[in-house]
Amino acid sequence: MTALTNLLDLDPAQLVAYCAELGEKPFRAKQLQRWIHQFGASDFDAMTDLAKSLRDKLKSRATIAAPSVITDHTSADGTRKWLLDVGQGNAVETVFIPEENRGTLCISTQAGCAVNCRFCSTGKQGFSRNLTVGEIIGQLWMAEFELRKTKGIEPGPKGERQITNVVMMGMGEPLLNFEPTVTALKLMLDDNAYGLSRRRVTVSTSGVVPMIDKLSQECPVALAVSLHASNDALRDGLVPLNRKYPLAELMAACRRYLAFAPRDFITFEYCMLDGVNDSDAHARELVALVQNGEDSVPCKFNLIPFNPFPESGLKRSNNARIKAFAQILMDAGIVTTIRKTRGDDIDAACGQLAGEIQDRTKVQERMQKMAEYQKKFGKNFGRIVEVPR
Ligand code: SAH
Numbered sequence: 001m002t003a004l005t006n007l008l009d010l011d012p013a014q015l016v017a018y019c020a021e022l023g024e025k026p027f028r029a030k031q032l033q034r035w036i037h038q039f040g041a042s043d044f045d046a047m048t049d050l051a052k053s054l055r056d057k058l059k060s061r062a063t064i065a066a067p068s069v070i071t072d073h074t075s076a077d078g079t080r081k082w083l084l085d086v087g088q089g090n091a092v093e094t095v096f097i098p099e100e101n102r103g104t105l106c107i108s109t110q111a112g113c114a115v116n117c118r119f120c121s122t123g124k125q126g127f128s129r130n131l132t133v134g135e136i137i138g139q140l141w142m143a144e145f146e147l148r149k150t151k152g153i154e155p156g157p158k159g160e161r162q163i164t165n166v167v168m169m170g171m172g173e174p175l176l177n178f179e180p181t182v183t184a185l186k187l188m189l190d191d192n193a194y195g196l197s198r199r200r201v202t203v204s205t206s207g208v209v210p211m212i213d214k215l216s217q218e219c220p221v222a223l224a225v226s227l228h229a230s231n232d233a234l235r236d237g238l239v240p241l242n243r244k245y246p247l248a249e250l251m252a253a254c255r256r257y258l259a260f261a262p263r264d265f266i267t268f269e270y271c272m273l274d275g276v277n278d279s280d281a282h283a284r285e286l287v288a289l290v291q292n293g294e295d296s297v298p299c300k301f302n303l304i305p306f307n308p309f310p311e312s313g314l315k316r317s318n319n320a321r322i323k324a325f326a327q328i329l330m331d332a333g334i335v336t337t338i339r340k341t342r343g344d345d346i347d348a349a350c351g352q353l354a355g356e357i358q359d360r361t362k363v364q365e366r367m368q369k370m371a372e373y374q375k376k377f378g379k380n381f382g383r384i385v386e387v388p389r
């Protein structure tokens, strides 16, 4: 028996091609896509405006399957976190953050991460594997329709949309899983699927410079860059990828991206680490980095209080320090926000998405992937380097 095609893996053009293979016209693909992504249907029999013969064909050859839910927790502040099974002992997390006028879904793009930032518990797990398109878009599909079910809101375009914004800030480095990430992004933006505007979809990257350029060409959505340091020596120690793509190159890539971006600024994320990157001098150095005459980068800063985890050996900066740091940026005219830590009680805060399930038997596969990345990005790729003080 041939394996069933998971229709969540297909972007709009691929779905048209798939329908053509079945001898169906392009408008059938559109109908099918609406059933899947707007009604959350997974049962072909429910797709009543498709001919019975087509439904039967689909039943024998295709499936609509998101990763299955292992756990589903809602925090006291309304944050909801799902742990999803992506097979072979790997699990990823998806987090919904409700706010007054919007609902943001934070999705994962890889099981584990090879970048190995010093302050990130996902990085500490090592890299397991890239998620497929179906596993990435499947997080949005599952979450949107689960949230509606919980609230008793009807599926379909008339039902009130629960997820208005998507951020790729869960587990993994989206730009190191480029093609599936972009395909999933295209589905998020497609009017016959989720119809989100480019401004409401954000890719967060630790700074994979060539892929930032590629994203600007293939699917320019809002961009967040995880900066975390004001100079190369410090950043080399916190984000090992910096050794391959140092700050000057990263800043230049940000400027190039802005020519195509849906917003006229880059969001810089900056994790506040006590005694490591949080002094007034660091703040002033940051201002100089982004306000550098012709080389300036229009930007906003989002300061993230570090979410500690046991093995990190790092501490969160205290609130007064974070405020003083923010004030220096704001005095220089940079819009700066301090991220509220949410979902703390269910371990859904940034960098805590470690996943309770890990398969330690797949070490060899991981090492092989890591070797591949190191060949591509240099021998220090994914290595922990001591932070200079
Ligand atoms: N790999 C991408 C996206 C996922 S991480 C990236 O690095 O941008 C999402 C954000 O959470 C990043 O800004 C990351 O630096 C931050 N983060 C990771 N671990 C954290 C922790 N322990 N505390 C606070 N923020 C953390």
Ligand code: SF4
Binding pocket: 113, 114, 115, 116, 117, 120, 121, 122, 123, 124, 170, 171, 172, 173, 205, 206, 226
């Ligand atoms: Fe990977 Fe992002 Fe964590 Fe760094 S912060 S290890 S890039 S998930």
